[in-house]
Amino acid sequence: MAFPSMVSAPASAAQPLLLIPLPPQRLSATCPSTRPSSSLLHRTKISLPPPSLPPLMPLRCRRVVRSSAAAESSDSSNEGKDKDDQRVGSDLKTLLKRFWKVAAPYWSSEDKVQARLRLAAVFALTLGTTGISVGFNFLGRDFYNALANKDQEQFTKQLLYYLGGFAGGIPFFVIRDYARETLSLRWRSWMTSYYMKRYFKNQTFYKIQSQSIIDNPDQRIVDDLSSFTGTALSFSLILFNAAVDLVSFSNILFGIYPPLFVVLLVYSLGGTAISVYLGKGLVTLNFMQEKKEADFRYGLVRVRENAESIAFYGGEGNEMQLLLQRFRRAFENLTELLISSRNLEFFTNGYRYLIQILPAAVVAPMYFSGKIEFGVINQSVSAFNHILSDFSLIVFQFQSISAFSAVIDRLGEFDDILDDNESYITEHESNDEVNILFIDNKDPSLLVSNGYVPQVERHQLLKIQNLTLQTPRRKNILITDLSLEINEKDHLLVMGPSGSGKTSFLRALAGLWNTGKGNVIFYVEDAGKHARSVSADTDSSKSEDMLKTEEEQRPKNRRPSSVFFLPQKPYMVLGTLRQQLLYPTWSDKIHPDLNNSPGSLPFLSQAPSLADEFDKPEKPTIDDMIQVLERVRLGDILSRFNGLDSIYEWSSVLSLGEQQRLAFARLLLSKPKLILLDESTSALDGANEAHLYRQIEAAGITYISVGHRPTLRNYHKNILYISKYDARGSERNWHFEPISQTATEANSTC
Ligand SMILES: Nc1ncnc2c1ncn2[C@@H]1O[C@H](COP(=O)(O)OP(=O)(O)OP(=O)(O)O)[C@@H](O)[C@H]1O
Structure with missing residues (x-):
């Protein structure tokens, strides 16, 4: 008899797959994963997602590729016992406020028309799928009635209806899921571009990193945004679906036996209260899990970025130890998370199955007394389970909700900083600047x-x-x-003891x-x-x-191209040799047609470079680039690396001195008036150093250099000496010294 399989689990009963005898476990969740949000766990995908409820997006495996810019923020906040370990999760009001702040901007953005239309379509399709579920509920009743009455003709008819229902209904479910996923992707794309713009605006990325303001901003942009958009959409649909479902099936159940409805209401309210109590620590644990996973992954990225230095030091043993320490923190947190989840699941599973027998037990006497037909038992079980699922959203989805809350918290925190980085960063500072x-x-x-x-x-x-x-x-x-x-x-050389503040100047x-x-x-x-x-x-x-x-009023950190800075660490962009040379004054699109490709989103088109806001010299031709490479004595790299358009990991394949010469090639192409050099020739031999200074002098560029080498005096007119600041001394900690020509000549003879 088919009856036992029909009283499987709440979600199963909500499906048109009612007749398929699946074990309760397979249909037990409306969410693909009710496990904690950790990527250390393999998330179990349910083989047959319940069609009537949109599944919650699993919190995807975290892929975090950290930029070196974010290195120290993570490092400094990671070592030793993490102060965030004592972190208390945000309260419900803060979470709701953060959710709204993060979610709202897209729906009134330049993409709002598409966004709203697509959302309406997804909701309409969801409504359609609920209608189909209700239809199946009635089909199920008639089907079992025909079976119980041994009415073969009716049975065949119902079977055909069933098959027809499947054929017509299944596309609705598939299209609804597809529409939801594509909308979520569109939303995520917009959010990614929105957050990236704010992350780079006013050099916020630098402030976040250099002042260790928050951990792992890159993880928040990559993973948290993805989880947020997917889950927020799924959740809204689940809520909407539950509301419609509740109205549809409450009528049915109420019509069959009203007290059953009341029992169900009391049961689910009690269950919700208990699960909230049992799972209250999960939000913080999920938050910390995100952070610790990202820290561990970033440690591995650092090994990749600094492979040569680590290999020279022979530091692999140490690295391994440090990385294992990071993994251990993720592991310990996850262990705690698993224990909390397990405790919650004892309750959730008990809650889920304890009540399964109730609807059949309650209505069975009416069947025996001939008041209702056999199919009505099936119908009441189905309606009961639908309503149970609707009322028990919090119980059944608690782990997903807590993981989602952690994502909201992390994104909200990030959003606050991006929104108001000035006031946040200068929180403890006076008005002087x-x-x-x-x-x-x-x-x-x-x-x-x-x-x-x-x-x-x-x-x-x-x-x-x-x-x-x-x-x-x-x-x-x-x-x-x-x-x-x-x-x-007026070429100026800035000198002084290490740590005195030359680079800071x-x-x-x-x-x-x-x-x-x-x-x-x-x-x-x-x-x-x-x-x-x-x-x-x-x-x-x-x-x-x-x-x-x-x-x-000034837009912060906008710098005209006539002022050029060369930092202490040569920086090689990821890309071609041509892109190295054009950086940062011009951008060279790798795929110029990208913006016009079909399906491309307008807000993902390449942003104008910050330097675009100023007049800048004409873009150099290939001849200019070849010539400038010759001028910095790097002409041979064109043949070594097959021309201007091959892509290499330039910071690995070029020596430090070559990278410094390439940086000079950049600035010669940009034709600035004033340049500020921070130990920019430190890796070069004296002859190459002299040659480069001759080149910039010949180009009519004025320069301010920071450096320790005595030979640098040869190319400058004045020295600014900065000594270490002594709070006890009332005098200025700097002085000027003109460089006499004679001294310079003596130096160059040496
Ligand atoms: N992000 C930061 N936050 C706080 N202090 C910093 C930060 N960066 C550097 N400092 C400190 O500021 C001081 C000056 O650093 P700076 O890099 O300007 O020295 P420097 O004179 O260029 O040294 P060197 O010759 O060794 O390169 C140092 O004591 C340094 O530790």
């Missing part, structure tokens, strides 16, 4: 327009006024009250650090629309106020 201004020295009208007499001399390039520089969060003072002016050809000029006070004014010819209409005579109090106002 270093102001950076770009003034167009070609357009005196801008200066006159404010009623100020222009005092900019054409050859002036940089003016620093009363710069006091501190490390982020104002822990240490590095430079006090520095003022200087750089005119064309360049950081301040580049706008990466603004902790301190004072003004940094660049006089440029290509400030374009970002030209500042302020007087160069900034000594008056009035103009300082103006500087402040201007600073507030």
Whole structure:
């Protein structure tokens, strides 16, 4: 007799597959995985997803590829006992607020028409599938009635209806799932682009990394966004489906036997309360699991990025130890997560199966007394299970909900930082900061327009006024009250003991650090629309106020191409040799047709480079690139690496000195007026160093270099000495020294 198989599990009864005798376990969940959200576990995919409820998206295996920029944030927050281990999960109100803040922007974005239409279609299809489920409920009743009455003709008819129902209904379920998945992908794509824009805006990525503000931002962009969009959509459909389902099946059950409905209501409310109580720690555990998995994966990425250094040190034993430590933290957290899940599942499974016999037991006496037909028993079991599933959403989905809450929490935290990184980052800081201004020295009208007499001399390039520089969060003072002016050809060498603040001085000029006070004014010819209409005579109090106002309006960290920085670590982009040379002034699209390819989304098109906001020199031709490689004595790499368009891991295949020469090739192509070099020739021999300085001098570039080597004196006119700041000393910790020609010549003879 088919009856026992029909009282399998709540979700099974909700399906048109009612007649297929599946063991309860296979149909026990409306979610593909009720396991914890960890990627250490293989997620079990249910072979037959229940058609009437959209399954929750599994929280996908985390694939985290961390950029080196995020290295230290993770490192610094990982070692030792994690302070986040004591983390308390956000309360429900915060979670709901965060959910709304993260989810809402897409639905009113430039893609809102598509988004809303598609969402409406998914909801309509979901409604259709619920209708089909209700239809199957009645078909099931008539089918079993025919079977119990031994009415062969009716039985064949019902069987045909059933088959017809399957043929017509199944496409609805498939198309609904497809439409939901494609909408979720579209949503995710928009969110990815939205978060990436904010992550790169105002160099937030640098601030997050250098100040260890949050862990693993890359994981949040890659994995959490994906989980969020998939699960949010599935959840909304589940809720919607449950509401419609409840209305449809409550009528049926109420019609058969009202007390059964009341018992069900009490049972599910009690069950929900108990599962919330038992599973309250799961959100925090899931949050920590995400973090620990990402930390472990990032440790492995670091080994890949620093393979050569580790191999030189022979540090594999140490690395292994460190990585195993990270894995152990993930493992320990997951063990705790599994224990909590197991305890919850004892309850959930008991809750799920305990009540299965109830509807049949309650209505069976009515069948025996002839008040109802046999098929009605099946119908009541089916309706009962539908309603049980609807009322028990929280119980059945608790582990998915807690994993989803962790995702909401992580994304909400990230969103808050991206939204308001200025106030967040400077939370503990005063209002003072270093102001950076770009003034167009070609357009005196801008200066006159404010009623100020222009005092900019054409050859002036940089003016620093009363710069006091501190490390982020104002822990240490590095430079006090520095003022200087750089005119064309005033090549300046910055020297001083290690750790005194030479690189930090360049950081301040580049706008990466603004902790301190004072003004940094660049006089440029290509400030374009970002030209500042302020007087160069900034000594008056009035103009300082103006500087402040201007600073507030200025788009942060926009730098004209006439000012170029070379960092201490040569940076090679992932791509071709051509892309190395064009970086960062021009972008070279790898696939120019990408934006026009069918199915491509407008918001995924390549963003204009930050440098696009300024006028920039004409893009170099292939001849220019070949020539510049010759000028930096790298002509041979064209033949070694098959021309400009081959892709290599450049930081591995080029020596450090070659990478430094390539960086000089970049700046020669960009034709800046002023460059700031941070030990940019440290890996070069004296002859190559002298050659490169001759090249930039010949190109009419003025330079400020940071370095320790005595030979650097040969190419500069003045030295700025910065000594370590001593809080007890009241004097400035810097002084200037002109480099005499004689000394230079003696040096070069040596
Ligand atoms: N992100 C940071 N947060 C806090 N302090 C920092 C940070 N980065 C550097 N510092 C500190 O600021 C001080 C100055 O560092 P900086 O890199 O400017 O030194 P430097 O003079 O260039 O040294 P070197 O010659 O060794 O390169 C150092 O004591 C350093 O530890």
